[in-house]
Amino acid sequence: MISKDLSRKESIQRIGSNLFRKHGYTTTSMQDIASEIGIKPASLYNHIKSKHEILVHLLMQGANLFVDGMQEIKSSSLRSIEKLERLIGLHVHLSVEHTDLMALMMVEWRHLENPEREQYAALRENYEANFRNILVQAMQEGDIREIDTEIALFSILTTLQRFYSWYDKHSDLNSLDLEKHLIQCLLGGIRV
Incomplete structure (x- = not known):
């Protein structure tokens, strides 16, 4: 209802x-x-107008939540390592607050038609490029080890993108604790 x-x-x-x-x-x-x-x-x-309109709206809404969050974090005066921590927090927050939407973003985007599919893919690629740049800056600032950027990006984003699924089974856990533990797990091994 x-x-x-x-x-x-x-x-x-x-x-x-x-x-x-x-x-x-x-x-x-x-x-x-x-x-x-x-x-x-x-x-x-x-x-x-259609079921497809619902899908387009939802996926673009989700993409824009990440784009807006990235823009706010990227433009802050924080050190790059702190920006990475905030990005992990962004994923945790969005997964907790919008679990269904995060699942759609992982699976149902393939049903988009052009031009929305191209627009969605461009937003995702831009987000990943910004994440990669912050990771590289954290290396240059000496806060994380010199590692293969693509492997680090893949490892971090894959975990964060699938977090909604894990959270579904552990939704009784405090989101602040989850954020703290994910930061520790995802960045702890690469910090200097």
Whole structure:
């Protein structure tokens, strides 16, 4: 049912996100979304054009959460190692607050069509490039060891991108503790 605090469109998107995650984008129908909300399928079209519109909105919303977080961290006056810590915190926060959305970003992006698919891929590539640059700067500042940047980036981002799945089974844990432990695990072995 729709929360009184959400608009109809926001509720459709939130329920769509949950159903896409549970059943997959391709197997979730507009009927499924309407049934979950408690309205007739035809009523959905008063708020959205298509199931694909829901997916596009959700994935771009998720991408922009990361882009905005990256921009804020990147433009701060923190040392690069502290920026890396904040980026880990960003992933933890978004995974805890938007678990369904993080799952969609990992799996369902492949259903995007151009030009949205290209735009989404460009946002992801830009985020990774910024993360890589901060990692390199941390090496240059002497806060982490000289290591293969691509392996370090792959190791850190793979863990962070899949964190939502692990968190699903451990959602009783405190997010601040999780952030602290992830920082220790992901950066502890490469710190100077």
